Amino acid sequence: MRRAGPLDAQTGRFRLGLITVTVFLGGRLLWWQSGAGLFLALMLVAAALIPIAMVVLTEGLLRRHAPLWLKGFTLIGGLVFAVLALLPAPAVEPYRAIALLAFQFAGFVATGWLVASRNRDSLSPNENWLIDRIALSLALILPFLLTEFHLPWLHFPVRLGGVAILAVCWLAVSMGRSTLDHRATIRAFAVIALAALAFGIAIARIAELDLAGHIRAVALVLSALLLVATVTEAMNLRPDSRRDGLLRRIAASKKGDQAAFLEGLRAEFATEGAIALGAKELAGFDQKALAAAFAADPLRQHRGPKADPDEQLQALFSRYQVSHLMLVAREPLRLIALNLPAMASHPGAETELRAIQRVALLLADQDDDRTAHR
Incomplete structure (x- = not known):
């Protein structure tokens, strides 16, 4: 959840609920191991606070205040059971456990009613999807x-x-x-x-x-x-975070600064270990034939001579032992050669490469236009 983005109201309330049940389970484990009544009381206090935590989470999800009576019921009930948690077990069991179960069940039913009776039109589709997913999780557990x-x-x-x-x-x-x-x-x-x-x-x-x-x-x-x-x-979810990082790099790229853009990507994405091919590296190759090949497709993948019979491309793939070649500048012709085996890449890797190639080429064109104006 921290990786998903900054802490907002909904995420914070959900984490509060998780902290509550963590205290509950931790107190129970310590009580089992030590037999100390302090940990039993800690476990029962946390259990008593679960309904109010559910109401607080539901308010954040619905972006609406819960009815005052429901807040009062869960808050007062939590305080009452927190006090009862301090009493010795032989004096109040099993009545305390039965009452606490009824209180928690009532809290779940009330929050379920809030979710089921919400005005779906007042919330976005993503918010409705999130609420339905949490309600489904509660129904399962x-x-x-x-x-x-x-x-x-x-x-x-x-x-x-x-x-x-x-x-x-x-x-x-x-x-x-x-x-x-x-x-x-x-x-x-x-x-x-x-x-x-x-x-x-x-x-x-x-x-x-x-x-x-x-x-x-x-x-x-x-x-x-x-x-x-x-x-x-x-x-x-890591490929999604990787893609978000790529989008941030693209959004932060400065006009005409292609070198900085590619250098920033080198250490994070599939361009790590890439080789820049300029006029010196492409000497001896048919520049017109290469320009025509990359005009048809600016990102070429090595598929073998039968799938792609272009001799110039095959010679490049053979010399540098790479899987992909991308066009990053037209005049003069500049390429990036990199190795990205299909079995070692995630499904969206080629789409990321095409996005990188497109932005790099646009930055190169902007740089050429700025040079021409000068």
Whole structure:
């Protein structure tokens, strides 16, 4: 989320919600390891603040204030349960857990009602898409949160709140790829869940575990798959960040300053290790034939003699052992030679190269026009 851009109101509120659940899970882990009542109280206080964090996030998403009664309900309820968190567990359990579950469920229902009853016309398509994605994530993970509470009628061998937070992190990272629709997200989640179910059961059968062991094995495999999916999704966003950097370089390029533009790209993009071919390097080649070849296509890729029988191009590719040649100036003829194997590049690499070539050629033309006016 930091890489996506500057911290705005929506991102800040979402991170506040993540911090709240992080404190909740961290307090629970420390309580399990130490048994100290201080960490139990910290966990319960964080759990009590989750509904107000949800309301604050919903306000930011809708760009509207939540009803005053809802703010009061979640704020007062959070304060009441924060005080109850300080009481010894034997005196208030299981009633405190039941009441806290009902309070959290009411908060989720209220925020869901705000989202469902919003005026979609008052928001942009991107905002509506983002709200729908977050609502979908909550619908997917809400059943997991029920296992967080010690209830008389619910004895579950593993608490799935941490798995739910991993799912939220995965969905939050995938928000950076707005080209994915909600059906694709549901299909991806279904594949992860089914794979975890299959492999978890297989592991439990091999180890001859009981039913509780089966559930724990599935939860562990699901956690691992969600972690891998989150890291993979974050890595898939790197080409987008790379493309943003290319756009920034293009936007910051100065009129007629082609050398500075190419030098700035050299260390960041596919032009790293590129070779500049000027009059000295092109001596002995048919300049007219090369100019005609690059007039037809200013970015040439080495596809072999049969695919491209131009002898001058083949001689250039053979001499410098490169995969691409791009035209960066017409008079005098100047080229950039670089090696970008197809298997080592991402799908948008050639489009980036064409953008670089186009801007470099425009800067060269501007420089030539400025020289001519002088």
